[in-house]
Amino acid sequence: MNLHLLRIREMVKKELRQLFRDVRTRGLIFVSPIIQLVLFGYAVNTDIRNTTMVVVDHDQTAEARALVDAFTASGYFRVVERSVRPAALVAALDRGDAEVGLEIPVHFARDLAADGPAHVQLIVDGTNSNTGTVALGYATRIMQRYAAEHTPGRTAAGVDLRVRAWYNPNLESRVYNVPGVIGVLVLLMCLLLTALAVVRERELGTLDQLMVSPLTPAELMLGKTLPVAMIGLIDMATITVVAILWFHIPFRGSVLVLLPAALMYIVAGLSVGLFISTISKTQQEAFMTMFLFLLPSIILSGFFYPIRSMPAFFRTITIANPVRHFLEVVRAVFLKGAGFEALWHQFVLLAVLASLMLGVAIWRFPKTIGR
Amino acid sequence: MSPHRLLAVARKETIQLRRDPRSLILAFLLPIALILFFGYAISFDVKNISLGVLDRSNTNESRRLIEAFTSSGYFTVTERLARYDDADAALADGRAQLILIIPPDFQKNLDAGRPAPVQALLDGGDANTATIAQNYADAIVAGYSADVVLAGRRVAPPLVADARVWYNEALESRNMIVPGLIAVIMSIIAAMLTALTIAREWERGTMEQLAATPVHRLEVVLGKLVPYVGIGLFDVTLAVVAGIVIFQVPFRGNVILLAVMTFLFLVGALGLGMFISAAVKSQVLATQAAMVATYLPALLLSGFIFSIATMPLPLRLITYIVPARYYVTVTKGVFLKGVGFNVLWPDAVAMIVFATMGLTLAIRAFHKEIA
Numbered sequence: 001m002n003l004h005l006l007r008i009r010e011m012v013k014k015e016l017r018q019l020f021r022d023v024r025t026r027g028l029i030f031v032s033p034i035i036q037l038v039l040f041g042y043a044v045n046t047d048i049r050n051t052t053m054v055v056v057d058h059d060q061t062a063e064a065r066a067l068v069d070a071f072t073a074s075g076y077f078r079v080v081e082r083s084v085r086p087a088a089l090v091a092a093l094d095r096g097d098a099e100v101g102l103e104i105p106v107h108f109a110r111d112l113a114a115d116g117p118a119h120v121q122l123i124v125d126g127t128n129s130n131t132g133t134v135a136l137g138y139a140t141r142i143m144q145r146y147a148a149e150h151t152p153g154r155t156a157a158g159v160d161l162r163v164r165a166w167y168n169p170n171l172e173s174r175v176y177n178v179p180g181v182i183g184v185l186v187l188l189m190c191l192l193l194t195a196l197a198v199v200r201e202r203e204l205g206t207l208d209q210l211m212v213s214p215l216t217p218a219e220l221m222l223g224k225t226l227p228v229a230m231i232g233l234i235d236m237a238t239i240t241v242v243a244i245l246w247f248h249i250p251f252r253g254s255v256l257v258l259l260p261a262a263l264m265y266i267v268a269g270l271s272v273g274l275f276i277s278t279i280s281k282t283q284q285e286a287f288m289t290m291f292l293f294l295l296p297s298i299i300l301s302g303f304f305y306p307i308r309s310m311p312a313f314f315r316t317i318t319i320a321n322p323v324r325h326f327l328e329v330v331r332a333v334f335l336k337g338a339g340f341e342a343l344w345h346q347f348v349l350l351a352v353l354a355s356l357m358l359g360v361a362i363w364r365f366p367k368t369i370g371r
Numbered sequence: 372m373s374p375h376r377l378l379a380v381a382r383k384e385t386i387q388l389r390r391d392p393r394s395l396i397l398a399f400l401l402p403i404a405l406i407l408f409f410g411y412a413i414s415f416d417v418k419n420i421s422l423g424v425l426d427r428s429n430t431n432e433s434r435r436l437i438e439a440f441t442s443s444g445y446f447t448v449t450e451r452l453a454r455y456d457d458a459d460a461a462l463a464d465g466r467a468q469l470i471l472i473i474p475p476d477f478q479k480n481l482d483a484g485r486p487a488p489v490q491a492l493l494d495g496g497d498a499n500t501a502t503i504a505q506n507y508a509d510a511i512v513a514g515y516s517a518d519v520v521l522a523g524r525r526v527a528p529p530l531v532a533d534a535r536v537w538y539n540e541a542l543e544s545r546n547m548i549v550p551g552l553i554a555v556i557m558s559i560i561a562a563m564l565t566a567l568t569i570a571r572e573w574e575r576g577t578m579e580q581l582a583a584t585p586v587h588r589l590e591v592v593l594g595k596l597v598p599y600v601g602i603g604l605f606d607v608t609l610a611v612v613a614g615i616v617i618f619q620v621p622f623r624g625n626v627i628l629l630a631v632m633t634f635l636f637l638v639g640a641l642g643l644g645m646f647i648s649a650a651v652k653s654q655v656l657a658t659q660a661a662m663v664a665t666y667l668p669a670l671l672l673s674g675f676i677f678s679i680a681t682m683p684l685p686l687r688l689i690t691y692i693v694p695a696r697y698y699v700t701v702t703k704g705v706f707l708k709g710v711g712f713n714v715l716w717p718d719a720v721a722m723i724v725f726a727t728m729g730l731t732l733a734i735r736a737f738h739k740e741i742a
Contacts, residue, residue: 112530159481159515
């Protein structure tokens with residue numbers, strides 16, 4: 001296998017021209033990163049802010065109003081409905097207008113002032129188990145603080161837990177999600193552009209033209225993949241810049257750590273793309289195969305479903321998923337400023353997986369183009 | 372419009388579908404496979420949070436506090452630290468997600484009735500898990516604190532919140548995921564199924580034949596729809612049964628209501644697919660467009676996992692034109708809340724609008740093609 005740099009360069013030029021001539025591909029390369037960033041930066045949000053709340057206040061005293069104010073002042077809750085009828089609470093939760101219901105009974109203020117404990121009823125919509133869990137936690141904390149402020153001396157001193165979150169002090173989910181988009185997007189580009197590009201040539205019959213050209217299979221492979229790798233790197237750089245400047249995601253690590261991981265990851269993605277192109281006869285098939293590969297690799301990557309919560313069987317599978325390791329590297333580099341010594345584990349696995357996939361692609365590819 | 376001709380088209384479409392094994396697999400196996408895969412793999416229930424402990428008090432009380440963490444079932448002690456400086460590395464490497472630091476004077480403070488501060492360092496990198504871990508830690512410490520304090524002297528707490536979770540009492544993420552998943556998967560599958568149907572006729576050249584028959588375009592569109600509505604209803608039935616039997620999700624609502632709503636939703640989603648198919652004329656393009664139009668919006672903008680109320684206003688407005696949004700409300704409402712038509716009628720209206728729009732667009736796009 002000998003490589004001619006000149007021939008590869010010509011092939012890359014041809015590929016780039018072909019890629020950018022197609023309106024759809026152009027859209028894919030330039031528009032889909034923006035759409036994904038907006039969606040994952042703004043829509044994928046697990047922060048609890050402005051959780052909707054319905055208040056049924058039977059007491060109508062200053063103390064009761066102060067309790068409701070404590071909820072709204074925290075910024076986590078927003079009162080959407082006030083009523084004196086318990087049925088309003090049920091209706092609001094049933095309709096989904098409110099996620100949390102607070103019912104303050106008569107004599108609330110009186111009980112609070114006297115010795116007896118004052119009871120309030122707190123109802124949380126559990127349909128969304130994520131927000132439900134967190135809202136319940138916040139509500140409990142708000143009421144504890146309220147009790148401590150309004151009944152000084154009566155709340156006994158106990159253990160005082162002081163929590164500090166590192167790397168992301170406000171626990172914003174965006175800080176976690178946006179760097180992850182890099183991994184998903186680069187994979188999407190690598191798969192879609194390589195898999196479809198080769199199959200399209202076959203469908204159009206231009207693959208035969210390439211075969212009669214003096215290009216060797218290795219040159220053909222490089223010619224097909226290099227432009228996509230370039231696009232992948234450009235996309236990655238764009239997202240990184242937007243993440244830092246627009247979404248203010250901290251970038252604490254070094255590009256020199258990120259880059260080698262990205263290169264290995266891109267090699268893995270391109271290899272899978274080439275492999276798909278060798279087992280698909282039509283673009284239709286290639287697209288479906290790609291979808292069937294992409295879906296599990298993203299779900300099992302920890303992109304937004306936590307790996308720790310998966311059953312052992314699926315947790316084991318994720319070890320063979322390059323997306324998982326790359327995402328761990330990206331997030332650690334962005335948020336923790338991690339270096340090789342903390343990430344060598346991921347690097348080794350990425351290297352192993354990338355070489356395996358490249359091996360399969362190199363083995364299959366020349367056969368399918370007929371050499 | 373003649374029901375006879377309509378049924379003839381439906382029969383033709385069914386025969387054609389039966390001969391296409393790939394479409395059949397897509398129609399019958401993929402939905403249930405995805406439900407099983409997602410249902411088993413995804414969970415947001417945070418368990419086994421890795422806990423690092425720096426116990427500088429090393430007394431009975433401090434050991435009891437640590438035990439309170441481990442016996443809760445949410446935390447597993449993975450690291451015992453000797454020095455404060457080790458905390459940094461343990462968090463950075465991901466060996467611990469939460470580090471509990473108990474100061475030397477912990478027991479002395481408790482004995483003296485003074486507040487005893489305890490520090491918790493949290494890996495905020497994964498904001499979602501971190502928030503939940505923080506809530507658990509708070510609850511555990513509060514419980515422990517109450518035990519210790521109450522053991523010393525009897526003081527009734529001034530404020531008691533009777534917190535209750537409705538609809539999903541144990542806050543299990545599976546109960547949230549499975550009903551929403553049915554909606555998300557069906558919106559993707561439905562659009563993909565019909566995306567091919569008109570484009571296929573066009574690519575195979577059978578479109579002229581169809582145009583030459585005395586069949587009205589309304590009959591063609593509705594006739595083509597019939598077998599797919601049947602498949603869709605079958606898929607949903609299978610998914611609902613799997614949800615109830617395999618995943619033990621409570622089903623509290625009315626089956627007939629769900630069936631009617633599903634029918635409305637399917638007509639809209641299938642109509643959308645048919646419109647795409649008629650508009651782009653190529654099978655490859657049609658599948659891709661169907662995927663783009665349904666996949667990410669259904670996943671991220673439907674309220675399936677990410678709550679719509681917390682999104683910024685422009686995205687919130689966009690969710691109104693995502694049909695999956697209404698169907699997610701319906702499946703969750705019928706499964707978990709057991710609500711009836713009196714609550715779900717706005718969603719029914721929205722889905723009727725979508726169905727009418729989908730069909731009208733499909734019929735109009737189809738018309739242009741024949742002419």
